[in-house]
Amino acid sequence: MPIYEFHCPGCGHEFEELVRTSDDTQSLVCPQCKRRDVKKKISAFAAPVISGGKVSTWANSSSCNTGST
Numbered sequence: 150m151p152i153y154e155f156h157c158p159g160c161g162h163e164f165e166e167l168v169r170t171s172d173d174t175q176s177l178v179c180p181q182c183k184r185r186d187v188k189k190k191i192s193a194f195a196a197p198v199i200s201g202g203k204v205s206t207w208a209n210s211s212s213c214n215t216g217s218t
């Protein structure tokens with residue numbers, strides 16, 4: 150189950166929620182002000198960096214080196 154980040158436009162609260170299906174996002178409420186119009190944020194993801202056949206470290210998508218080595 151993916152964890153998504155959400156933002157409440159009413160109070161500005163940001164929170165994470167474990168979501169089973171996309172339909173579950175329709176029923177979410179802000180845990181701070183209880184508004185129902187929360188927005189899903191677009192988040193960076195983490196991916197393993199593989200070097201020499203071994204996973205050496207974890208890096209998020211914004212710091213991955215896409216150049217040649």
